[in-house]
Amino acid sequence: MLDKSSAITFVDALLEVAKKKGTFEQVEKDLDLVCNVIIKFDNFRKILFHPSVTRDEKKKLIKKVFGEAVSDLTRNFLNLLVDRRNEGILEFIPEIYREAIDEKKGVLKAKVQTVIPLTGERLNTLKKRLDKLTGKMVEIEAVQDSNILGGMVIQIGNRMVDGSVANRLKNLKTRLMEVRTA
Numbered sequence: 001m002l003d004k005s006s007a008i009t010f011v012d013a014l015l016e017v018a019k020k021k022g023t024f025e026q027v028e029k030d031l032d033l034v035c036n037v038i039i040k041f042d043n044f045r046k047i048l049f050h051p052s053v054t055r056d057e058k059k060k061l062i063k064k065v066f067g068e069a070v071s072d073l074t075r076n077f078l079n080l081l082v083d084r085r086n087e088g089i090l091e092f093i094p095e096i097y098r099e100a101i102d103e104k105k106g107v108l109k110a111k112v113q114t115v116i117p118l119t120g121e122r123l124n125t126l127k128k129r130l131d132k133l134t135g136k137m138v139e140i141e142a143v144q145d146s147n148i149l150g151g152m153v154i155q156i157g158n159r160m161v162d163g164s165v166a167n168r169l170k171n172l173k174t175r176l177m178e179v180r181t182a
Helices: 002-022 025-042 043-051 053-069 070-083 087-091 093-105 120-134 165-181
Strands: 109-114 138-145 150-156 159-162
Touching: 002 025, 002 070, 002 087, 002 093, 025 043, 025 053, 025 070, 043 053, 043 087, 043 120, 043 150, 053 150, 070 087, 087 093, 093 109, 109 120, 120 150, 138 159
Parallel strands: 109 138
Antiparallel strands: 109 150, 150 159
C-alpha cells in the first residue's frame, strides 16, 4: 500500500527534473491532463491500478491514451511508476502536484470561513494582509458557514486561526465550568 508521502517524493523529483530541463510548464500541463483523465475515466484508473494487468499492457495503455499529448519526460515518469509497481500513487497526483506547483511558485491556499459572504473590498483587504503576513501570494477560498455565528476562521495549510464567535463562546463556557468546579 502506497502512502501520500511516497507520491510527494515522486512528484517533487519529476518537477525538479522538469525545472532543470526547462520543461516545467509543459510537465505542469501534462500532469493536469493526467489528473483529468484519472478523475474522469474510471475504466482507465481501474485498468491501470489492477494487479493482474501486466506492466507491458499498462504501458501500452498509457501510450495509447496519452500518445504525443504529453512530453517524453511525463510519459517516462508514468512508465517508471508502472515498472516499479508504484502506479497507485497516480491516485494522489491531482492533489499533490497542484500543491507542489503552488509551493514552487510561492502560492499558499487559504480557506476562510465567515457567516456573511466575503467579497469585494473585504476580500481584497484580507488577501493583502495574508500576503503580507505570510510573505507569499495567498489564494483565498471563501466559504460561508453560519455555524461559526460570527467572526472568521482562517486555515492555511495545517495552521488555523479560529476567531469565530462560536469558538469564543466555547472557550468562555470551558472557563466558567473550571471556575465553577474550583
